[in-house]
Amino acid sequence: MAEVKLYGSWSSPFSHRIEVALKLKGVEYEFISEDVHNKSPLLLKYNPVHKKIPVLVHNGKPICESLVILEYIDETWEEGPSLLPKDPYERAMVRFWAKLLDEKGLPAMLKACLRIGEEQEKAKEESTELLKFLEGTLSGNKFFGGDTIGMVDIVANFMSYWFIIWQELAGLQVLTKEKFPKLGEWMDEYLNSDIIKENLPPKDKLTEYFQARFEATAAANAAAAGGGGLPK
Known part of the structure; x- marks a missing residue:
């Protein structure tokens, strides 16, 4: 089974975007709560450029920036509704x-x-x-x-x-x-x-x-x- 982890924050609309997409697709994931004022070493490792949430880690590979993550989810998991049209x-x-x-x-x-x-x-x-x-x-x-x-x-x-x-x-x-x-x-x-x-x-x-x-x-x-x- 693919390992999916989401580094995010409960209060962030950006994190919420990714959770919604994963749930629409029926993807099981682990949510790892981040303190945006005291970021974990793992978050900084996975997103060294922007140092921000959300970060999706799929089988050990990090994907950053919510818009990029949404497209990645849509292209990786065909189950569930398509997030983007085909045309x-x-x-x-x-x-x-x-x-x-x-x-x-x-x-x-x-x-x-x-x-x-x-x-x-x-x-x-x-x-x-x-x-x-x-x-x-x-x-x-x-x-x-x-x-x-x-x-x-x-x-x-x-x-x-x-x-x-x-x-x-x-x-x-x-x-x-x-x-x-x-x-x-x-x-x-x-x-x-x-x-x-x-x-x-x-x-x-x-x-x-x-x-x-x-x-x-x-x-x-x-x-x-x-x-x-x-x-x-």
């Missing part, structure tokens, strides 16, 4: 949206919740613009890939759960069902899927975890406004 053009579009969500969407939405002043307003505008594009791509489908959960849905997991918590903590209403009804329906479908809802981290625990981070960032912002440096 080359459709696969290219999935890669485009997944990359856009990671490189533009998530950073903008996090900045909208953590920053203040002009920087926050700019991030809110960028987030809203991307959400409008995403709203238009659903076109009445249950999921971004059609009737079943695919790679874009898994990558967008941070919007359906993590970002909702972040914006609540920040007192924002960037992504709401009133503003984006199709995305609201997608979130309901995604979060109510058995594999998803059975493996989400508890909302109260996740809220408490991020509240501490948000409070620390708010203190750093206040210090910066008083003449200190910007938080890293």
Whole structure:
């Protein structure tokens, strides 16, 4: 039997992506919890370049970066639903949206919740613009890939759960069902899927975890406004 290990963190949407993909494929794996503030020697060995989670180790061979891992899982295990379509053009579009969500969407939405002043307003505008594009791509489908959960849905997991918590903590209403009804329906479908809802981290625990981070960032912002440096 193939040995599969996942080095990740319970609070990370990136780790959660990999768990969802493995469970959809029916792959048995060992989850190894990492302290992102005190990384283990094995994690640093397996991911010496970025030194980040998640890392999938398959028969002793590490694969890093969640988007790369998702494609690896889809190509390695044929059981279960395909995460990417077979058509080359459709696969290219999935890669485009997944990359856009990671490189533009998530950073903008996090900045909208953590920053203040002009920087926050700019991030809110960028987030809203991307959400409008995403709203238009659903076109009445249950999921971004059609009737079943695919790679874009898994990558967008941070919007359906993590970002909702972040914006609540920040007192924002960037992504709401009133503003984006199709995305609201997608979130309901995604979060109510058995594999998803059975493996989400508890909302109260996740809220408490991020509240501490948000409070620390708010203190750093206040210090910066008083003449200190910007938080890293």
